[in-house]
Amino acid sequence: MIDLKKKINVCEPLITKNAKKYINDCIDTEWISSAGKYLEDFEKKWAKYCGADEGIAVTNGTSALQVAFKSLNLQPGDEVIMPSFTIISCATAIIEAGGKPVLVDCYPDTWCLNIEQMKEKINNKTKAILVVHMFGHPAEMDPIIKVVKRHKLYLIEDAAEAHGATYNNKRVGSFGDLACFSFYANKLITTGEGGMVLSNNKKLTKKIRSLRNLSFRSDRRFYHTEIGYNYRLTNMQAAIGISQIENLKNHINIKRKNTFLYNKIIKKMDLPLRLPSENENSKSVFWMYGVVLKNKKLNAKILAQKLANRGIETRPLFLGMHQQPVLKKMKLFNNEKFPVTEELSRFGLYLPSGLKLNKKKIDFICNALKDIFHESRK
Numbered sequence: 001m002i003d004l005k006k007k008i009n010v011c012e013p014l015i016t017k018n019a020k021k022y023i024n025d026c027i028d029t030e031w032i033s034s035a036g037k038y039l040e041d042f043e044k045k046w047a048k049y050c051g052a053d054e055g056i057a058v059t060n061g062t063s064a065l066q067v068a069f070k071s072l073n074l075q076p077g078d079e080v081i082m083p084s085f086t087i088i089s090c091a092t093a094i095i096e097a098g099g100k101p102v103l104v105d106c107y108p109d110t111w112c113l114n115i116e117q118m119k120e121k122i123n124n125k126t127k128a129i130l131v132v133h134m135f136g137h138p139a140e141m142d143p144i145i146k147v148v149k150r151h152k153l154y155l156i157e158d159a160a161e162a163h164g165a166t167y168n169n170k171r172v173g174s175f176g177d178l179a180c181f182s183f184y185a186n187k188l189i190t191t192g193e194g195g196m197v198l199s200n201n202k203k204l205t206k207k208i209r210s211l212r213n214l215s216f217r218s219d220r221r222f223y224h225t226e227i228g229y230n231y232r233l234t235n236m237q238a239a240i241g242i243s244q245i246e247n248l249k250n251h252i253n254i255k256r257k258n259t260f261l262y263n264k265i266i267k268k269m270d271l272p273l274r275l276p277s278e279n280e281n282s283k284s285v286f287w288m289y290g291v292v293l294k295n296k297k298l299n300a301k302i303l304a305q306k307l308a309n310r311g312i313e314t315r316p317l318f319l320g321m322h323q324q325p326v327l328k329k330m331k332l333f334n335n336e337k338f339p340v341t342e343e344l345s346r347f348g349l350y351l352p353s354g355l356k357l358n359k360k361k362i363d364f365i366c367n368a369l370k371d372i373f374h375e376s377r378k
């Protein structure tokens with residue numbers, strides 16, 4: 001039987017006293033909807049932190065991707081190259097904006113998109129590249145930017161999982177024409193639900209602000225010349241966001257410290273797992289502690305069940321876009337195969353990685369893994 005009091009959650013946020021203070025201020029001043037000083041501040045502070053000119057706060061990371069792609073004015077047949085290993089929001093945002101997602105596999109170490117394959121997929125229909133900074137590790141930006149410039153493509157970053165990560169000392173979110181973030185509760189900073197698009201491109205940010213707000217026009221109220229959405233974030237959510245930015249440095253330190261501790265213990269135990277690593281030119285924020293089984297006797301589903309039996313919660317890794325029934329039905333990916341993605345989905349999972357995780361829990365989890373591997377050898 002699992003002692004629920006002892007259950008180790010896969011993730012938990014860290015909410016500070018200031019979150020309460022700022023939310024109370026919203027309530028006291030009655031600025032509870034989608035305007036107010038926290039909202040303006042949150043957009044400005046997040047853009048500045050990441051090194052972009054402007055931020056447009058939206059309801060979540062999925063809607064950030066939706067308005068980002070919608071702003072590009074994609075035409076039928078336009079292609080966007082993206083990684084197969086990611087969340088479905090990436091593919092659906094491209095499809096909803098009228099484009100066609102074209103997939104490439106990812107690297108087995110960073111889990112970010114494979115640049116050689118990306119180059120091979122470029123043709124005269126390619127309009128944009130979507131890079132996803134996966135599990136906190138930045139994609140290899142220099143070669144990507146070179147290709148994007150040579151072919152005059154848009155570059156979109158999905159930095160939902162990589163708040164504060166750097167590539168050559170530059171923060172993610174500052175490389176693309178547009179960069180999308182999620183502030184869901186499991187992200188490095190959270191607003192409960194929330195998202196943002198960052199950009200230096202005034203034309204695109206103007207369009208995205210309008211798309212976020214039903215495409216209202218400033219010259220004539222309730223007269224619409226384009227389809228828009230209500231993706232407005234509230235002042236109260238932004239108030240939480242401000243308190244989170246104040247603590248982000250601490251959150252990054254916790255994630256990095258726990259990753260290195262897990263790595264040290266697992267290496268010492270010599271467990272058959274591929275562990276998170278970091279390229280020399282990058283600083284990962286190790287969003288979640290993701291591991292991949294080296295020994296294919298077990299798979300991630302079985303391991304997750306065995307850990308759950310010991311009160312340890314985990315999550316599977318993404319299922320590739322080419323394996324999604326809903327996308328396959330649309331005859332999108334021509335039965336293509338992406339072996340690294342497939343390996344990650346089948347043999348990878350992430351272990352508890354919350355901001356309240358401590359050494360005692362990490363020791364407990366690693367010992368549980370050791371026992372499970374020992375038993376599976378019998």
Ligand SMILES: Cc1ncc(COP(=O)(O)O)c(C=O)c1O
Nearest residue numbers: 060061062087089158160182184
């Ligand atoms: C890489 C990536 N992009 C986008 C999203 C979508 O964000 P949201 O859940 O806020 O819609 C997620 C979700 O967690 C994600 O991991």
